[in-house]
Amino acid sequence: MKRCGYCDFNTYTPAELQITSELSEISRSYIDLLIDEAKLARNQAPQAGAIPTIFFGGGTPTLMEPSDLARILQELKASFGFAPDIEITIEANPDTLSLEKLSQLRATGINRISVGMQSTSPHVLKVLDRTHNPANVGSAVKWAREAGFEHVSVDLIYGTPGESLADWENTLREAIALDIDHISAYALIVEAGTKLAAQVKRGEVEVPDDDLMADKYLLADQLFSAAGFEWYELSNWAKPEGECRHNIAYWQGRNWWGLGPGAHSHIDGKRWWNVKHPATYRDRLLAGEFPAADSEILTATQIESERVMLEIRLRSGIARSSLDAAAIDRLQSYVAGAQLDAQSWADGLVVLTQTGRLIADRIVREILL
Numbered sequence: 001m002k003r004c005g006y007c008d009f010n011t012y013t014p015a016e017l018q019i020t021s022e023l024s025e026i027s028r029s030y031i032d033l034l035i036d037e038a039k040l041a042r043n044q045a046p047q048a049g050a051i052p053t054i055f056f057g058g059g060t061p062t063l064m065e066p067s068d069l070a071r072i073l074q075e076l077k078a079s080f081g082f083a084p085d086i087e088i089t090i091e092a093n094p095d096t097l098s099l100e101k102l103s104q105l106r107a108t109g110i111n112r113i114s115v116g117m118q119s120t121s122p123h124v125l126k127v128l129d130r131t132h133n134p135a136n137v138g139s140a141v142k143w144a145r146e147a148g149f150e151h152v153s154v155d156l157i158y159g160t161p162g163e164s165l166a167d168w169e170n171t172l173r174e175a176i177a178l179d180i181d182h183i184s185a186y187a188l189i190v191e192a193g194t195k196l197a198a199q200v201k202r203g204e205v206e207v208p209d210d211d212l213m214a215d216k217y218l219l220a221d222q223l224f225s226a227a228g229f230e231w232y233e234l235s236n237w238a239k240p241e242g243e244c245r246h247n248i249a250y251w252q253g254r255n256w257w258g259l260g261p262g263a264h265s266h267i268d269g270k271r272w273w274n275v276k277h278p279a280t281y282r283d284r285l286l287a288g289e290f291p292a293a294d295s296e297i298l299t300a301t302q303i304e305s306e307r308v309m310l311e312i313r314l315r316s317g318i319a320r321s322s323l324d325a326a327a328i329d330r331l332q333s334y335v336a337g338a339q340l341d342a343q344s345w346a347d348g349l350v351v352l353t354q355t356g357r358l359i360a361d362r363i364v365r366e367i368l369l
Contacts, residue, residue, distance in 0.1 A: 030278075031068040035075045036285045037259050042079040044290070045257070045267065050081035053246035056090040056110070058260070063096055066104035072259075073109055087112055087151075087245045094140040095132040102140075102147035112151040112244070113144050114184070120174045121167040124160045128188075141178045151242055153182035158216040159208050160188050168216050169223075176227040181242030185220045186235050187213055214358050221354055234313040234357055251310045253303075261291075269298045308367050312360055317344060317351035323367060330366045339363065 042048075054076065056069065073088070089112040090105060097115075105113075117137045119125055125134065137154065144152045154175050158168050175183055188207075221231060229237035233251060236244065249256060257265045261281040264273045272295035275281050284291040298306075311318045320328060331350065334340045339356035340363070341349075350367075352360060 027063070027065040027068045031064070031072050033282055033285050034072050034259050037291060038072065038075050038079060040285075040290055041257050041259070048080055050083045051076060051086060052083040053087045053249060054089070055246045056088075057114075058091070060093045060096060061090055062092040062101070062105070066101065066108055069105070069110070070108040089114060089151075089244065089246055091155075092116065092140065093132055094136040097136075097140045097143060099143040099146060102143045102149070106147045106149055111149060112153070113149050114153040114155055114182075114244075115140050115144070117154040117171075117175060118157045119160065119163065119167070120171045121163065124163045124167055124171075127160050127162055128157065138174075138178060141180060145179050151182060151244075152178075152180045153184060153242075153244070154178065154180055156183065156185040156220075157188050158185060158220070159213050161207055163208070165212065165215060165219070169219060172220055172223045176223060176229075181239040182244060183224060183229055183237045184235055185217075185224075185237070187217070217358065218354065221357075230315075231357075232315045234352075234360060248314075251314055253307055253310060269303060271296050271298060305368055309364050312350070312352065312364055312367075315351065317341075317349040318367075320345070320348045320350055323350070327367045327369070330369065331363070334363060334366070 054073070056064075061069070069090075076082075086109075088110045090110050091114045093116050102113075115137055116130075116132070117134075118128060118130055120134045120137075122134065125132070141152055141154070156171060156175060158171075172185075221237075224231070224237040228239050230239075231237050232243050233247070236247070238244075253266075255267045257267065258274070260274065261278045262274055262276040264271065272292045274291045275284060275293045281291050307322075308318065323331075331340060334356065335342055335345045338353055339359060341351040341353050341356075344351035352363070356363065
């Protein structure tokens, strides 16, 4: 097991944790801890209603035993209850999947899967330190459908050093040809502290310029739209009813509870985050302690700023009536310049056009001046 060179998520390999146990034992022990935290969550939020969405993400959750994932789902259902139409997503490395594994995952109640495709170009995957075989993505998607998954998505990354526009187009066309109803396409961000950041600093690889990144985004949007995928968030496209409801909840500022080391949570304006290291997380829970490292109460200004930054990303946009007169006045030039949709503006909404999505950060700054 290894970490991808661009990843700055809170992930650890067994070697880094000095764990020599079998993977099945690691899976079982970790799920035991998640169940302990879920019980604490039940006590902390006694009025919480049925859970509408669950997302298994970060690292490679498909390395976990399906029977263990079933245990945490059973605990959550018993403690909180599940909404009748609950969406349960799992992220997956295609090399960890087989028809048998996917059938077992589907039997747990997981009904949506997001496969880490990233690129079809071996040289691009090499720069990203992705070890999966590109050919396995198609097999994984096919097996997911055969196993009965209702929604299948793939994740793509553009802007990897050395990736040409032709490389990216090939990735897009191969993704579109798959039996999927959702695509995420994220611009690569070189995060400080990662292996990739060190390579850039040493001059071993060079990140693409902004114009090429824009060209790649526009090409993706063009090809996705032609294939029936409509954008509903800056980096996400879906066929009808294929949107990820869990992620929409984040963008709409709803409540969520994160379980696991480093997990973040937000309940009614209070935000907290768990201790990062798995050993510390384990010790806290074994002592019967809440594993939060720290917390904050969001101010009205913070809540408003985050609302604008997140809602502007959505196709549903921002209600014009929620902005002050000065902000509305500053946005007039973007309507005239076609970065904001004129019809939506007339209907009382602030909605980005295709070109507006390229300068979303600038438009957010205009609103928050």
